[in-house]
Amino acid sequence: MLRIITQPSEARTELRRICDRMHDDQIVHKEATVREVLQTVKRQGDKALLDYTLEFDRQTLRADELRISGTELDAAYRQVSNELINAIRLARKQIEDFHRQRIPKSWVQFGDDDVVLGKRYTPVDRAGIYVPGGQAAYPSTVLMNAIPAKVAAVPHIVMVTPPGPDKTVSPAVLVAAQEAGIQEIYRIGGAQAVAALAYGTETVPKVDVITGPGNVYVTLAKKLVYGTVGIDSLAGPSEVLIIADETANPVHVAADMLAQAEHDQMAASILLTTDSGLALKVLAEVEQQLVDHPRRLLTEKAIAHYGLIVVVDSLKTAADLSNEFAPEHLELEVGDPWALLEQVRHAGAIFMGSSTPEAVGDYLAGPNHTLPTSGAARYASALGVETFLKYSSLIQYSPVALQKVSDAVQLLAQAEGLPSHAASVRLRTQQYLDGET
Template identity: 50%
Template sequence: MERIEVPDKGFTLKEIREITEREQAGDSKIRERVEMILAAVRQDGDRAVRNFTICFDGVDVPEFRITEEEIEAAVKAVGPEFMEILAEARSNIRTYHERQIEGSWFKEVRDGVHLGTRFTPIRRVGVYVPGGTAAYPSTVLMDTVPAQVAGVPSIAVFTPPGRDGGVSPYILAAAYVAGVKELYKVGGAQSIAAAAFGTESIEPVFKIVGPGNAYVAMAKRLVFGVVGIDMIAGPSEVGVLADDSADPAWIAADMLAQAEHDVRAAAFLATPSENIARFVESEISRQLQDLGRCEIAEAALRDYGKIFITKSKEQAVEIMNLIAPEHLEILFDRPETYVSQILNAGAIFVGPYTPEPIGDYFAGPNHTLPTMGTAAFSSPLGVYDFMKRSSLLQYDRTAFTAVAAKVERFAAVEGLQAHGLAVRRRLDE
């Protein structure tokens, strides 16, 4: 990990971006390949999806749609104990997201003028769940439950098959608990293409959500406009604010929890304590020895792990506000007093007994979060991502007549004659 002494004046946003930048090598090649996949699926439908699944996943899937029998078998294989855990997690997620529901309104704001907003759910969404070599049942819950709370009537889940042509029983069990019945054994960029454009056996959707690898992220970027997307999620990251009250072993464990995701994952520590910095480095070295994914975690921390030694807690907070991390843990003494100072973070974990994995799986807030600094201008996945707003307007005759000349004047200034005439004809009746 790299140690960085923060100067008295701190860092500018430009400097922080240069310090925390992650390698984007290969993007042009990924884009070229994904464009080819999208074009092929758009033209050849199921045949192209099947061919790409053979090529990338190493398996021929005769039927993309997962059957009820497969889901029932998965529930039995998972067993009642984990089914209960899934059900409790789903309940927590639903309870949290129900508080995000916004109500439509329509009221008289001036004499004869009624204005408002109407909220309606998106009619059909696609949810991408990474799979193949790993299973993410938590993503099934996190990305489908808010859609259900929003009232989305049609939800399709896409996840890649394993080499045996099957899907992890944990993913299917989570779908069962969530009440989602439309699932497809299709992954990668080809699944994003199928969801966006439709094929003979897959109906297109209006919006695609969910995390994925670089090819999935690029595909989402390129189909945006044909469909909506939640965000372009990059590799995971965690930021930790800590002082001498924090346990270095716990900090190290939390940083490793993100580093094990991907060689491009990042972990940042900002602390005014030299002792904490030194002990955390030592703990990371020690804990890496026992980690199953040690090579991934070690590479991530070597390339993208940063320890900022600050002049004060306030300067440490400002460093994190500039980084705008996906996950931010506050491990200061009396951590709750610093929450109001956090301006940019996807999710904020307050205190030593709120490690980031609590949010990943169980607490209720969504774990699909903005990454790579985008928390400075975007938000976690939520009910609002599955709803759209329509403006409502109604003028009566008196109210219309009172403003007609002003509207005509606007139209004349902009050179839009028909706009002005649409008003004038009503006055001339």
């Protein structure tokens, strides 16, 4: 069950173990299976998609059933409540408003001697969005991945999601997709869906960027197709780290830990607190809230293997441990979260204060919930508009400007043993000088 640790050295060891949970031998061995799936889909196209959907999802499909029909899309609106549709629309607006503030701007700078430098941003031609499915439904994942692509003005967005019982896809997911502007949706999942997006099949178009979370097979597939296509990140199991002091409510802290644990049996829920009394209360509260939990078995497994409470001597120590772990989600449940924020260097998303549960960020605060995991927040950021954009450098030199740098460029080219590089400058500047004489 959930453990309480008081020794910093033991805490560091446990945090390192939790951070590295995606790198155990069993997961590495799955890579061979994923490689085979990728290569088979690349060779056989739709046939492989249908075979793997039968093998892994236990659903028998025809090639003409891979794409969700317009009739199914229309019917989805009749299968969900108006209240849910309105909630999806509210989330869409909040997410879109946030990401519109993040659009990089192309720019041009005019310097001396008519030198022009700049950056020109353009979207990818095609984006592929993976949405987990099967037995569960994640309309929030649809919105978080599709809306930044739309804001980036990607002209062609394709979505894939595994089929559930009777070949169906969650109506809430289909509504969210349409609200986000996606009409091209395929009922495929797993590594085979990533392969279809990366290589293309007779039915599924090849894309330039693949985003969205999935299970370990999806993550490994994204890792292996990177280079053929771009990806957002290698998202591991979800995680939350909560820093709390004596002002925190143990009921709320326990609920937030369980909210993370109920995602997946490999999800991590960690509390760092300066208050030993709070630690004991949270421990008891977690056990109490698990009693009638609808996802108790899965949630208990996550808490038992990757749940942790650490009692620390100061908030500074808590911040230091958090920075070493670099959590996907960081909650600052302390009296003055803004003061503590100054000590935070690495976190995917930071939730400030007792009235800001991580669930708000999951659904509709606006910032993206597709975040770096497993310590990647040390160098990576959330999915955003930039994920679907690339830039071209703009460079223009006048004859005068080229003449001024001619000697330096030629010297550098000669130092690297590249005579034609030097000649490409020398011939131009000589022509310019000849024209002047």
